[in-house]
Amino acid sequence: MSAGLHTSRLAPWTGWWAGALAWALHHQAGSDLAFGRTDCHTGAPQIGLGLACALVALVGACVSWSSRNGPLRSSAFNTRMFVCLVGGMASAIFLMGILFQTFAGLIVPPCFAG
Secondary structure, three states, X not given: OOHHHHHOOOHHHHHHXXXXXXXXXXXXXXXXXXXXXXXXXXXXXXXXXXXXXXXXXXXXXXXXXXXXXXXXXXXXXXXXXXXXXXXXHHHHHHHHHHHHHXXXXXXXOOOOOO
């Protein structure tokens, strides 16, 4: 990654907001695609939406994870390291939610009435 990434104050938080934003977008747009259609015989583009949102969450996790740096044993480094690690893991959890919802959209038939 670039040198600016390692000194940015916002980079450690990228995993927190990118993963949550990607999951929220996937949830809302996926619901509109699955239930907002009137033609139940055509397949919904669930896989494209899932891949796009998964990519956003993955990039957020990578940026957050790779932006940990600083002098060891300083209080600012410990805080930055915590935010980086938890941000990367949070984005990975949101990525898992996106993938599970994508797979569920592929397995359950469109307009399934139960």
